[in-house]
Amino acid sequence: EPEVTQTPSHQVTQMGQEVILRCVPISNHLYFYWYRQILGQKVEFLVSFYNNEISEKSEIFDDQFSVERPDGSNFTLKIRSTKLEDSAMYFCASTRAEGQLDQPQHFGDGTRLSIL
Amino acid sequence: SQQGEEDPQALSIQEGENATMNCSYKTSINNLQWYRQNSGRGLVHLILIRSNEREKHSGRLRVTLDTSKKSSSLLITASRAADTASYFCATDHEGYSSASKIIFGSGTRLSIRP
Numbered sequence A: 001e002p003e004v005t006q007t008p009s010h011q012v013t014q015m016g017q018e019v020i021l022r023c024v025p026i027s028n029h030l031y032f033y034w035y036r037q038i039l040g041q042k043v044e045f046l047v048s049f050y051n052n053e054i055s056e057k058s059e060i061f062d063d064q065f066s067v068e069r070p071d072g073s074n075f076t077l078k079i080r081s082t083k084l085e086d087s088a089m090y091f092c093a094s095t096r097a098e099g100q101l102d103q104p105q106h107f108g109d110g111t112r113l114s115i116l
Numbered sequence B: 001s002q003q004g005e006e007d008p009q010a011l012s013i014q015e016g017e018n019a020t021m022n023c024s025y026k027t028s029i030n031n032l033q034w035y036r037q038n039s040g041r042g043l044v045h046l047i048l049i050r051s052n053e054r055e056k057h058s059g060r061l062r063v064t065l066d067t068s069k070k071s072s073s074l075l076i077t078a079s080r081a082a083d084t085a086s087y088f089c090a091t092d093h094e095g096y097s098s099a100s101k102i103i104f105g106s107g108t109r110l111s112i113r114p
Helices: none
Strands: A005-007 A010-013 A019-024 A031-037 A043-050 A053-057 A065-068 A075-079 A088-095 A111-115 B005-007 B010-014 B019-024 B031-037 B043-050 B055-058 B061-066 B071-076 B085-091 B108-113
Touching: A005 A088, A010 A019, A019 A031, A019 A088, A019 A111, A043 A065, A043 A075, A075 A088, B005 B085, B010 B019, B019 B108, B031 B061, B031 B071, B043 B055, B043 B061, B043 B071, B071 B085
Parallel strands: A010 A111, B010 B108
Antiparallel strands: A005 A019, A019 A075, A031 A043, A031 A088, A043 A053, A065 A075, A088 A111, B005 B019, B019 B071, B031 B043, B031 B085, B055 B061, B061 B071, B085 B108
């Protein structure tokens, strides 16, 4: 069964550095998402992306964050000038839905981001 | 804001017993989903129930939805050690014309004792 894949599985970065988290969504999917989960807390929505532009973003997704689909397969989350509180698991998800409201989101295994 | 909240927060049962987890949410939805998360891993989609459905089955899973009470339950029958995980409900937002974000609850941590 097709999967969403994320790399790296663990990223350790010095505070203030930029980090890029990578995702390869399922190939025929059209909507892409980033979520994060701080240790022991809820999974929180960050941003959704469709047709090469952001569809929706949360309050967390401020100017420090950006997303890009640089080619036909990758979907990236860039975090500029990382802060300690950015330490979390970051999950990518995708869904096939095209105007359909009953398609599940398929998640990758996540990237554990540790800011030192 | 729209939110799914699970109850109980933690549940420990004997292998072979049934496990029931509940979820409540605040606003109208198009559908509700249940996900499982093994420790340190990603979220695995279990089942989706639409707002016009009342019950759905998938293997040992049974999900109910009561839109009048804005609540859902997930029943896992004949539990196994491998069912040990956290379980989350997630809701979308009624009226969205395209696939929208989903809002996760805080989860139920299920432990199956051998």
